[in-house]
Amino acid sequence: xxxLKQIIEQRDTVRGRTFDLAIQALIVVSLITFSIETLPxxxxxxxxLLHAIELITVVIFTVEYILRVIIADNKIRFITSFxxxxxxxxxxxxxxxxxxxxxxxxxxxxxxxxRIFKLARYSVAVRRFHRAFLIAREEIVLFFCVTVILLFLxxxxxxxFENQAQPERFRSVFHSLWWAVATLTTVGYGDVYxxxxxxxxxxxxxxxxxxxxxxxxxxLVSSALSKAREFENPC
Amino acid sequence: xxxLKQIIEQRDTVRGRTFDLAIQALIVVSLITFSIETLPxxxxxxxxLLHAIELITVVIFTVEYILRVIIADNKIRFITSFxxxxxxxxxxxxxxxxxxxxxxxxxxxxxxxxRIFKLARYSVAVRRFHRAFLIAREEIVLFFCVTVILLFLxxxxxxxFENQAQPERFRSVFHSLWWAVATLTTVGYGDVYxxxxxxxxxxxxxxxxxxxxxxxxxxLVSSALSKAREFENPC
Amino acid sequence: xxxLKQIIEQRDTVRGRTFDLAIQALIVVSLITFSIETLPxxxxxxxxLLHAIELITVVIFTVEYILRVIIADNKIRFITSFxxxxxxxxxxxxxxxxxxxxxxxxxxxxxxxxRIFKLARYSVAVRRFHRAFLIAREEIVLFFCVTVILLFLxxxxxxxFENQAQPERFRSVFHSLWWAVATLTTVGYGDVYxxxxxxxxxxxxxxxxxxxxxxxxxxLVSSALSKAREFENPC
Amino acid sequence: xxxLKQIIEQRDTVRGRTFDLAIQALIVVSLITFSIETLPxxxxxxxxLLHAIELITVVIFTVEYILRVIIADNKIRFITSFxxxxxxxxxxxxxxxxxxxxxxxxxxxxxxxxRIFKLARYSVAVRRFHRAFLIAREEIVLFFCVTVILLFLxxxxxxxFENQAQPERFRSVFHSLWWAVATLTTVGYGDVYxxxxxxxxxxxxxxxxxxxxxxxxxxLVSSALSKAREFENPC
Numbered sequence: 001x002x003x004l005k006q007i008i009e010q011r012d013t014v015r016g017r018t019f020d021l022a023i024q025a026l027i028v029v030s031l032i033t034f035s036i037e038t039l040p041x042x043x044x045x046x047x048x049l050l051h052a053i054e055l056i057t058v059v060i061f062t063v064e065y066i067l068r069v070i071i072a073d074n075k076i077r078f079i080t081s082f083x084x085x086x087x088x089x090x091x092x093x094x095x096x097x098x099x100x101x102x103x104x105x106x107x108x109x110x111x112x113x114x115r116i117f118k119l120a121r122y123s124v125a126v127r128r129f130h131r132a133f134l135i136a137r138e139e140i141v142l143f144f145c146v147t148v149i150l151l152f153l154x155x156x157x158x159x160x161f162e163n164q165a166q167p168e169r170f171r172s173v174f175h176s177l178w179w180a181v182a183t184l185t186t187v188g189y190g191d192v193y194x195x196x197x198x199x200x201x202x203x204x205x206x207x208x209x210x211x212x213x214x215x216x217x218x219x220l221v222s223s224a225l226s227k228a229r230e231f232e233n234p235c
Numbered sequence: 236x237x238x239l240k241q242i243i244e245q246r247d248t249v250r251g252r253t254f255d256l257a258i259q260a261l262i263v264v265s266l267i268t269f270s271i272e273t274l275p276x277x278x279x280x281x282x283x284l285l286h287a288i289e290l291i292t293v294v295i296f297t298v299e300y301i302l303r304v305i306i307a308d309n310k311i312r313f314i315t316s317f318x319x320x321x322x323x324x325x326x327x328x329x330x331x332x333x334x335x336x337x338x339x340x341x342x343x344x345x346x347x348x349x350r351i352f353k354l355a356r357y358s359v360a361v362r363r364f365h366r367a368f369l370i371a372r373e374e375i376v377l378f379f380c381v382t383v384i385l386l387f388l389x390x391x392x393x394x395x396f397e398n399q400a401q402p403e404r405f406r407s408v409f410h411s412l413w414w415a416v417a418t419l420t421t422v423g424y425g426d427v428y429x430x431x432x433x434x435x436x437x438x439x440x441x442x443x444x445x446x447x448x449x450x451x452x453x454x455l456v457s458s459a460l461s462k463a464r465e466f467e468n469p470c
Numbered sequence: 471x472x473x474l475k476q477i478i479e480q481r482d483t484v485r486g487r488t489f490d491l492a493i494q495a496l497i498v499v500s501l502i503t504f505s506i507e508t509l510p511x512x513x514x515x516x517x518x519l520l521h522a523i524e525l526i527t528v529v530i531f532t533v534e535y536i537l538r539v540i541i542a543d544n545k546i547r548f549i550t551s552f553x554x555x556x557x558x559x560x561x562x563x564x565x566x567x568x569x570x571x572x573x574x575x576x577x578x579x580x581x582x583x584x585r586i587f588k589l590a591r592y593s594v595a596v597r598r599f600h601r602a603f604l605i606a607r608e609e610i611v612l613f614f615c616v617t618v619i620l621l622f623l624x625x626x627x628x629x630x631f632e633n634q635a636q637p638e639r640f641r642s643v644f645h646s647l648w649w650a651v652a653t654l655t656t657v658g659y660g661d662v663y664x665x666x667x668x669x670x671x672x673x674x675x676x677x678x679x680x681x682x683x684x685x686x687x688x689x690l691v692s693s694a695l696s697k698a699r700e701f702e703n704p705c
Numbered sequence: 706x707x708x709l710k711q712i713i714e715q716r717d718t719v720r721g722r723t724f725d726l727a728i729q730a731l732i733v734v735s736l737i738t739f740s741i742e743t744l745p746x747x748x749x750x751x752x753x754l755l756h757a758i759e760l761i762t763v764v765i766f767t768v769e770y771i772l773r774v775i776i777a778d779n780k781i782r783f784i785t786s787f788x789x790x791x792x793x794x795x796x797x798x799x800x801x802x803x804x805x806x807x808x809x810x811x812x813x814x815x816x817x818x819x820r821i822f823k824l825a826r827y828s829v830a831v832r833r834f835h836r837a838f839l840i841a842r843e844e845i846v847l848f849f850c851v852t853v854i855l856l857f858l859x860x861x862x863x864x865x866f867e868n869q870a871q872p873e874r875f876r877s878v879f880h881s882l883w884w885a886v887a888t889l890t891t892v893g894y895g896d897v898y899x900x901x902x903x904x905x906x907x908x909x910x911x912x913x914x915x916x917x918x919x920x921x922x923x924x925l926v927s928s929a930l931s932k933a934r935e936f937e938n939p940c
Contacts, residue, residue, distance in 0.1 A: 038868075038877040039879065040877065128843075177909075181909045182898075186891045186893075187888055187891045217917040218919075218921050221924075222922075222928060223924070226928050
């Protein structure tokens with residue numbers, strides 16, 4: 001019992017790290033099989049193989065979940081904790097949807113993706129990112145708000161400039177918002193773009209102001225990470 | 236009277252914060268109804284509902300404006316202040332255009348968007364952004380100028396390279412400016428791009444120099460924000 | 471004579487600043503007329519007006535150039551200096567091409583654009599940018615080299631992946647270089663993009679490495695600018 | 706013998722630097738001829754010229770390699786070193802494929818590109834970049850992982866939103882991954898983009914979170930480079 005606890009809960013022993021790595025590898029395997037299953041025109045043989053792999057991974061994750069519940073000092077606290085819920089939600093759809101039709105099954109399977117956060121769970125490095133986020137939280141939230149306001153203003157502006165020239169593409173403020181998102185993030189798919197002189201001059205000013213705002217959070221995160229690192233190694 | 240003043244003008248009391256949050260929520264509601272109204276093919280029922288919501292929000296904003304004027308110690312100073320004008324301009328179009336035809340009404344309604352700055356008015360966080368802007372103002376203005384010069388040089392250059400190969404898309408320096416904006420901001424819609432070897436090599440050099448200039452302001456803003464934060468918490 | 475020198479060469483007197491601003495305004499006017507002249511289908515009246523404006527600006531710039539030569543303590547040094555050459559080159563094409571055919575005239579006129587550097591000449595702020603560039607020069611040159619190598623490697627790689635699938639678009643390493651430029655700068659016009667699975671996976675890795683390299687110089691410039699500012703105001 | 710060693714291995718003497726520069730120039734020549742050879746429709750004369758240049762460069766690189774082996778104090782250590790292997794691999798394909806058919810020859814020739822790392826070999830500046838990479842290594846690896854997880858989550862999400870509306874473009878999670886790569890790097894070719902309202906709102910949130918993650922490593926590298934520079938010049 002004590003050995004089991006060491007294997008599953010501890011990270012600084014050889015056994016604990018081997019167990020963690022094995023679970024991480026299994027999550028990656030589970031995600032790859034999930035991705036392959038979305039491919040159309042799979043051969044029945046391959047499909048059966050994928051189902052077999054899925055069955056095995058779900059069984060292992062179930063055993064892991066049960067062991068974690070047994071080991072936990074405070075069982076109710078574990079079950080209601082963030083990762084306790086995630087662990088359950090990752091395996092539950094398989095059992096719940098076992099007898100039902102396929103479509104619903106596919107939709108529920110999306111929840112299995114939360115297993116990816118298990119990867120994060122085992123990683124020490126995520127903590128530093130979390131600390132960096134806390135340092136720059138206020139500014140990130142502020143820039144989030146400013147970005148949303150800017151997107152809205154840009155959408156309304158372009159709607160008035162382009163609505164008559166391209167009634168289909170800039171049909172409403174909501175359609176214009178899609179243009180604002182694609183433009184201010186500089187993705188620029190090319191499915192919607194201004195064609196009037198007014199719309200283009202407006203785009204120019206929106207980009208000039210917008211780029212100085214939308215790409216700021218990345219700079220905030222990277223400078224906060226430097227500070228979080230200095231916090232760990234003050235020298 | 237004194238109570239009313241506390242509710243409307245103060246932010247650190249429970250009543251004041253509740254009032255502020257209510258006004259903010261109302262602005263968001265007003266913007267959403269405005270956006271929905273731009274959708275084509277709305278049912279008459281929904282259109283009536285939207286008009287009703289609009290009427291209610293405008294009435295509330297009018298009452299708020301009148302109360303602010305009554306409360307203000309220096310009434311003329313409030314009315315001529317930035318937010319005093321914004322508050323008036325946000326409600327005026329509704330009354331002015333009430334009897335006139337619909338098209339002009341729609342055009343004037345754009346002014347109502349300035350209500351969004353009311354959101355900023357209530358937010359303390361905007362001040363920090365303002366301070367950061369003041370720290371990096373000189374560099375931001377310089378880079379704004381350099382960016383404009385660079386855009387112009389890029390437009391003239393590409394005009395000479397591409398005008399003959401694509402006379403329709405690079406018709407003049409102004410048409411080439413649109414290409415310069417879309418390229419140097421890395422949006423790249425794909426509606427205009429060079430096809431000659433010369434134009435492509437020119438684009439390569441313009442991008443090499445341009446990216447090191449156009450994306451600098453964001454870095455300036457983010458480092459200025461760090462400094463503004465250190466200014467608040469010097470320790 | 472002494473007064474003239476004060477007006478033209480000094481910047482901290484009222485007269486000097488007025489003269490500088492007037493010349494700057496004239497350069498902007500000259501550039502706008504230049505741009506308008508590239509528009510097709512201009513009316514003869516407008517064309518005549520533009521030619522008149524051009525004549526006036528060139529005459530003023532000629533007078534300015536002659537005055538600068540007369541005023542200069544060391545005339546030969548001024549004429550051979552960077553801005554001395556630029557000033558001459560900005561007005562010379564007008565006189566040289568006055569009698570010749572129009573096409574050559576248009577090509578030579580491009581040189582007039584160097585007048586834009588006159589704008590910079592009057593600006594104190596450019597010096598700070600220059601100092602920042604000197605601070606980060608080594609890294610910027612290094613990243614320039616790494617970017618060029620990366621672009622070449624990306625072009626060769628995508629050529630081997632996509633040449634057979636899209637022989638027209640990825641015809642040679644040079645054609646692939648155009649793809650590499652448009653992709654690594656994240657412009658992404660959409661005229662060339664990989665369609666094979668191999669080419670797409672290669673693009674993924676190129677972007678993952680490339681973005682961490684191509685966008686670094688902007689960060690270098692912005693941090694160097696902070697240092698240049700601290701150098702000016704050490705407190 | 707001693708003189709030869711000075712020429713080839715030392716960098717601070719005039720002879721050594723001349724030799725280094727000559728080899729670097731030759732690598733650039735070799736890469737340019739390689740690129741030109743990929744052009745279709747070359748005249749036989751040019752093709753012969755390119756082959757002649759190739760022959761000469763390979764012979765010189767072979768002589769250089771042999772000299773380096775002879776000069777090396779520990780021959781086996783040099784041959785098995787990174788640049789020893791690269792040097793051999795850069796010239797071997799030419800001899801190995803001399804008698805065989807052309808197609809295979811072309812494929813093997815790609816290895817010659819590793820000669821480009823010889824350029825790096827002679828550059829002192831690369832060391833600073835290496836040191837900067839070591840400083841920010843942990844964060845870069847973390848962000849690499851987070852980016853991969855984010856790309857996967859984005860791909861799965863968009864697959865569920867767009868698969869039914871665009872079954873051809875979002876055929877599987879793997880096809881959606883291509884969209885995720887092109888979108889989160891803000892390249893945005895425009896070959897795949899969401900068309901459903903759900904997909905577009907999902908794209909908005911993915912970009913809002915993603916831009917704050919994908920573009921962070923560049924900031925990390927640039928701040929690490931500043932630290933590496935301070936490390937060299939502590940004053």
